[in-house]
Amino acid sequence: MNLVFKALAHPVRRSIVAMLRKGPMGSGDIAAAFDMAWPTVTGHLAALKDAGLVDAEKEGTSVRYRLNISAAEEAVSFLMELMGAGAHAAEPKAPPEEKQS
């Protein structure tokens, strides 16, 4: 979960994730969408892959990245429980689990 939040704490990486929402993309196409050097984008993709938010698949000479939402589930649960805490002032629910992603 740590790596997931960390990965999403950067606008470029959130943007990449949003792009992949519409379907898988090659590394080059992703890099071309940003006004920064390709290796920088590669770094962002590596961060997303580390977090488990994307999977990379080699396809000939290019690499196809696709979204993997399952890594985000823990993060969603965390936030949903937060929201639940707003509805009721004090609710003894499941204890907060601290797991590393």
Added chain:
Amino acid sequence: MNLVFKALAHPVRRSIVAMLRKGPMGSGDIAAAFDMAWPTVTGHLAALKDAGLVDAEKEGTSVRYRLNISAAEEAVSFLMELMGAGAHAAEPKAPPEEKQS
């Protein structure tokens, strides 16, 4: 949203937020819950306040911190839209679920 994800990208800050889920707490009680110097915790609280996730309210000589979930709503929306993109992503084991009640 940036600051929210950034703030939640640290286990101590997530833990603080989880603690505040049960109700407001004083700075000292929060600091006492961690095995680190008080000023370090103050820094984490400042990060959470910057993100809008907590509000601080002076109460005599102490300071009471309280959860503010509204700052997390954008982050939740972002993640929920991600989950909605499951149809285009790698096929997870579970079928794509819509927003649950």
Added chain:
DNA sequence: CTTGTAATTAGGTGATTGCCTAATTAGGAT
């Protein structure tokens, strides 16, 4: 084998983070 293209790794730099101790501010009590 040579060349071209796709993508990553290597390496460097300035900014930021996370932690600490020491100093400071703010109130309440003596």
Added chain:
DNA sequence: ATCCTAATTAGGCAATCACCTAATTACAAG
């Protein structure tokens, strides 16, 4: 005023981050 406690700010240090350019790997085609 003086002192004590609560909390923050100041300042320093090692580690990480985000970005760049240059070098390298991987693969496909001529």
